[in-house]
Amino acid sequence: MVEAVLIDLFSLPANLQNNIQELLHNTLEAIEKCSAIHAPCVYVMCCQRQGSERKGEQEFLLAALRGFQSLKRLEVVCAQTTAAALYTIKQRLDEKDLSIIKVILPTIRKDLMKVYIDNLFTAVYQFEFEDLQLISDSESLQISEHQHEGQIIPSQDVALIQSEIQMYLESLPSLKGELTILRSSLIPDDIFLHGFTTRTGGISYIPTLSSCNLFSSSKRRDPQIVVKENLRRLANTAGFNPETFHRVKVDHANAVCIMGKTEPDNYDGIVTDQKGVTLAAPGADCIPVLFADPVRRACGAAHSGWKGTLLGVSMATVNAMVSAYGCNMKDILVVLGPSVGPCCYKLPHESAKEFHRIDPKCVRLFDSANPYIDIRRATRILLERGGILPENIQDDSITDQNQNITFCTACHPDKFYSHFRDGTNFGTQIGFISIKD
Missing domain, CATH: 3.40.50 (Rossmann fold)
Structure with missing residues (x-):
C-alpha cells in the first residue's frame, strides 16, 4: 500500500x-x-x-x-x-x-x-x-x-x-554540535594520526543515526552519499585524505587484509606500512581496535564483535603485522575504542560458555539464561596470551579516567551509537589510524 x-x-x-x-x-x-x-x-x-x-x-x-x-x-x-x-x-x-x-x-x-x-x-x-x-x-x-x-x-x-x-x-549545517574525536595517549602522535569518532558533527538527521554516522547499509535509511559527506567532514577535522581511506569489510570473523596484497572479499582486520593511508574499523557496540608499531612504523585496525573476539581477530591482526612488516610483538601498541561494556552486554548462555572458557571473569551471572559478557577483557586476555605486553594495551581497565576512551556505547546515547540500544536502524562510529608523512 x-x-x-x-x-x-x-x-x-x-x-x-x-x-x-x-x-x-x-x-x-x-x-x-x-x-x-x-x-x-x-x-x-x-x-x-x-x-x-x-x-x-x-x-x-x-x-x-x-x-x-x-x-x-x-x-x-x-x-x-x-x-x-x-x-x-x-x-x-x-x-x-x-x-x-x-x-x-x-x-x-x-x-x-x-x-x-x-x-x-x-x-x-x-x-x-x-x-x-x-x-x-x-x-x-x-x-x-x-x-x-x-x-x-x-x-x-x-x-x-x-x-x-x-x-x-x-x-548543510552540522548537527548535535562540533565533530569530536577521542585520542589515546598510548599511540605517539608524532608518528601516527589516529582517533575514535563520536556521534556529533555530521549531517545524518534520523535520531538513531544522528549525526556523524559513518556506515551505510541497505537495511538502514542513511544513503552512502550522506556517509561520504560525514567522512569528508571527519577527514577535514582529523587531517587525513578521504580518498586514501580503507574501512574493513566486516564479516564478524578473523580474516586480515594486508594493504598492497590481494584484498579478501571480507575481512575484519587490516594492516599497512604505507604512509598517508588511513585504516578504519567500525563499531556500534563491537570494538574498534587500533594497532601501532612506532619502531617498524606499521599500523592496523580491527573490528571485534563477540564472534570476532572468540575467533581471535585482534591477534590475527597482530600476527599479520609481524609476518608482513617484521614487527616485534613487544613493540606493538593496542587501543580498544568505545564499545558495549560488561555493564550492558548480554549473550545467550551457549555463547557465554565460550567466554567463560577464556576466563570466568569474562562472564557475570553465568548461570542465567543470558549472562553479561565482557568482550574487552576477553580481547585483552587473548592479546596478552599472544605476546602483547599488558602495559601496551589500553582499555577500560586504566585507573586514570581522564585517559579513558573505552566508553560503553550503550550507556552514553549522547556520545555514541549502539545497535544493542537503538535497534536495526542504528548509526556507526569508527576507529581510524594512519602513518604520518
Whole structure:
C-alpha cells in the first residue's frame, strides 16, 4: 500500500499557471478517489524561483490545493535544486517512517529522477512511478521530448547529479554540535594520526543515526552519499585524505587484509606500512581496535564483535603485522575504542560458555539464561596470551579516567551509537589510524 505520493512539477514551465493548476487539480483528485480509506502523505515538488516569479508560483500551487480536505497531509516543497527538494521530502518521509512511495512525474524526468533516488535513498524504500498526465490538447504544455524513458543516462549527467547532491549536502549545517574525536595517549602522535569518532558533527538527521554516522547499509535509511559527506567532514577535522581511506569489510570473523596484497572479499582486520593511508574499523557496540608499531612504523585496525573476539581477530591482526612488516610483538601498541561494556552486554548462555572458557571473569551471572559478557577483557586476555605486553594495551581497565576512551556505547546515547540500544536502524562510529608523512 502506497504510504506517500510525490508529484514532481520541478521541470514544468512556471509561466503556464492555469494549465499546471488544472493538471495538479486532476492529479490530486485521482489520488483522493483512490485513497478514500488510507490517505497517503502527498508532496508537491517544484522549483523555487526568484522574486515575483516565486511568489506567483506558490500562489497558484496553493490555489490548486484548495478543496482537497481529505488529503490533510499535503505539502508543497519548493527548492532551487532537485537535490534540495528531494532531500527535504526524504526528511519528511523519515520523520513519519514511510517507505512505500509513488512518484508521479513527466515521462522525460523519470530516468533522471531514478538517479537522484538511487543516490539519496537506500533499499529500505520502495518506489513506483506513474506518468504525469499532461493536457494533450494544450500546445502550451508541450515539453521537449529530448530524452525518453528507458534511455541510458550519459555518465556525465549522472556525475552532474551526484555533484549537485554533494554540493547541497556540503552546505548543510552540522548537527548535535562540533565533530569530536577521542585520542589515546598510548599511540605517539608524532608518528601516527589516529582517533575514535563520536556521534556529533555530521549531517545524518534520523535520531538513531544522528549525526556523524559513518556506515551505510541497505537495511538502514542513511544513503552512502550522506556517509561520504560525514567522512569528508571527519577527514577535514582529523587531517587525513578521504580518498586514501580503507574501512574493513566486516564479516564478524578473523580474516586480515594486508594493504598492497590481494584484498579478501571480507575481512575484519587490516594492516599497512604505507604512509598517508588511513585504516578504519567500525563499531556500534563491537570494538574498534587500533594497532601501532612506532619502531617498524606499521599500523592496523580491527573490528571485534563477540564472534570476532572468540575467533581471535585482534591477534590475527597482530600476527599479520609481524609476518608482513617484521614487527616485534613487544613493540606493538593496542587501543580498544568505545564499545558495549560488561555493564550492558548480554549473550545467550551457549555463547557465554565460550567466554567463560577464556576466563570466568569474562562472564557475570553465568548461570542465567543470558549472562553479561565482557568482550574487552576477553580481547585483552587473548592479546596478552599472544605476546602483547599488558602495559601496551589500553582499555577500560586504566585507573586514570581522564585517559579513558573505552566508553560503553550503550550507556552514553549522547556520545555514541549502539545497535544493542537503538535497534536495526542504528548509526556507526569508527576507529581510524594512519602513518604520518
